[in-house]
Amino acid sequence: MAEAQRFRKNPNVSWRTIEGQAVLIFNKEGEIQVLNEVGTYIWEHAEEDLEETIRAIVTTYSIPPEEARRDAEEFVQSLLASGALKAEEG
Amino acid sequence: MDSPLTELFDRAIRAHHPLFASLELTYACNLACQFCYNPVQRLNQHRSLPPGEAGSTPLSFEEIQDLFDQLRSMGVLYLTLTGGEPLVHPRFWDIAAAAKERSFAIRLFTNGTLIDAGAADRLADLAPYCVEFSIHGACAASAEALNQTPGSHQAQLRALELLKNRGLRVFIKCVVTKLVENELEDIHAIGERLGIPVYFDPVLTPSDDGQAYPLEMAASDETLQKLYRSKKLNVGNSPFQREPGQYNCSVGTGTLHVTPVGDVQPCVQWKQAIGNLREKTLREIWGGSDLLRKVREASLAAPVMLLEKVEDHAFCMHCPGLSQLRSGDPLRPDEQYIRLARIRREATQELGRYPPPTRDGEQG
Numbered sequence: 001m002a003e004a005q006r007f008r009k010n011p012n013v014s015w016r017t018i019e020g021q022a023v024l025i026f027n028k029e030g031e032i033q034v035l036n037e038v039g040t041y042i043w044e045h046a047e048e049d050l051e052e053t054i055r056a057i058v059t060t061y062s063i064p065p066e067e068a069r070r071d072a073e074e075f076v077q078s079l080l081a082s083g084a085l086k087a088e089e090g
Numbered sequence: 091m092d093s094p095l096t097e098l099f100d101r102a103i104r105a106h107h108p109l110f111a112s113l114e115l116t117y118a119c120n121l122a123c124q125f126c127y128n129p130v131q132r133l134n135q136h137r138s139l140p141p142g143e144a145g146s147t148p149l150s151f152e153e154i155q156d157l158f159d160q161l162r163s164m165g166v167l168y169l170t171l172t173g174g175e176p177l178v179h180p181r182f183w184d185i186a187a188a189a190k191e192r193s194f195a196i197r198l199f200t201n202g203t204l205i206d207a208g209a210a211d212r213l214a215d216l217a218p219y220c221v222e223f224s225i226h227g228a229c230a231a232s233a234e235a236l237n238q239t240p241g242s243h244q245a246q247l248r249a250l251e252l253l254k255n256r257g258l259r260v261f262i263k264c265v266v267t268k269l270v271e272n273e274l275e276d277i278h279a280i281g282e283r284l285g286i287p288v289y290f291d292p293v294l295t296p297s298d299d300g301q302a303y304p305l306e307m308a309a310s311d312e313t314l315q316k317l318y319r320s321k322k323l324n325v326g327n328s329p330f331q332r333e334p335g336q337y338n339c340s341v342g343t344g345t346l347h348v349t350p351v352g353d354v355q356p357c358v359q360w361k362q363a364i365g366n367l368r369e370k371t372l373r374e375i376w377g378g379s380d381l382l383r384k385v386r387e388a389s390l391a392a393p394v395m396l397l398e399k400v401e402d403h404a405f406c407m408h409c410p411g412l413s414q415l416r417s418g419d420p421l422r423p424d425e426q427y428i429r430l431a432r433i434r435r436e437a438t439q440e441l442g443r444y445p446p447p448t449r450d451g452e453q454g
Binding site: 009011012013014015016017018019021023025027028030032034 | 094095098099101102105107109162165166167190191193194195196217218219257259
């Protein structure tokens with residue numbers, strides 16, 4: 001993943017964090033996804049610096065940085081693939 | 091086994107996390123349906139402008155934006171924009187855009203008559219979760235006899251096509267009245283032709299001021315038997331309906347409703363205000379209303395009441411708000427639901443279908 005890549009939440013995806021879990025509603029497709037705790041954290045901070053997000057996950061969950069990075073980047077890729085996130089131009 | 095989403099929603103509602111809100115943008119409507127529960131319509135007042143109630147003024151756009159901020163901070167996910175006819179509100183598109191900016195899943199309730207190609211394009215851009223489209227007859231003769239508005243039926247059919255062609259998720263909702271007793275199949279066919287699911291609602295609602303005149307439009311037992319016996323007609327007021335056996339709606343715990351003048355109600359059907367947005371914050375109202383505590387108690391007590399008092403409880407949809415409106419007692423079974431439960435049981439038995447499961451003593 002490119003350094004300092006920034007993302008935007010898709011405005012056609014409605015969402016809310018409910019009891020600690022983000023619920024994403026893809027309005028055009030009618031699909032609903034429920035994220036787990038870490039996925040919710042990444043989603044809530046998806047428009048911010050991913051490096052900061054990864055550092056926070058490492059601190060919160062006491063896991064190796066490489067593992068946190070790999071998981072976070074894979075998760076962001078899955079959000080991009082589903083259309084929940086859009087990569088910012090430029 | 092319940093899905094993770096259902097489990098999550100159940101857990102949230104038990105924690106009194108409101109998930110569903112509805113905003114009645116206006117009492118005004120461009121139609122005049124005979125069964126409408128809105129007394130403003132019956133009195134034929136203010137057909138084209140938001141009237142407000144006596145002594146009150148409708149919420150301003152700024153107040154609605156503030157309401158949306160509060161709903162978002164409280165975790166509301168689904169937001170229904172309703173009326174009256176919401177599209178007659180002069181700031182409808184601004185309000186809808188404000189809802190989208192705050193990431194609500196928007197449900198739009200409309201009669202569709204004001205949706206031309208331009209409005210359909212704007213709705214496609216809005217990308218609501220769904221459009222729930224009320225149409226109450228298969229032809230102009232019956233539909234317009236009910237809504238008393240010449241030309242409306244053709245406008246509705248055109249709007250349905252416009253919405254469908256733009257890929258919007260549309261549901262047709264038809265209240266079953268005596269005027270459409272012989273048209274249920276034809277109304278279903280309208281949806282089938284366009285690829286739009288149709289829901290037939292057998293429940294008529296008394297007027298907001300407690301009068302029973304809408305109930306005079308009730309369809310016959312034979313028509314309702316036919317509806318419940320059908321294998322292809324959907325029965326219910328929307329795709330979000332409860333099933334019999336799910337005795338607890340989430341009134342007081344998972345839903346709230348706001349009127350055009352800022353009164354907050356437990357739901358659209360429970361007409362008592364638990365507070366007003368101009369006097370308290372929504373969070374203060376949600377957490378501190380004595381009436382809301384009573385609503386929650388009634389909702390929790392409803393399953394036991396049904397088991398004790400209603401012979402066909404496994405087929406009965408109890409609405410505490412409707413009972414409150416009709417009798418002043420949210421735990422008094424309503425005659426309309428008792429009748430529907432009997433008809434549903436008879437239809438189910440005729441078909442030899444296994445009765446729907448019950449969950450005795452379930453707590454909300």
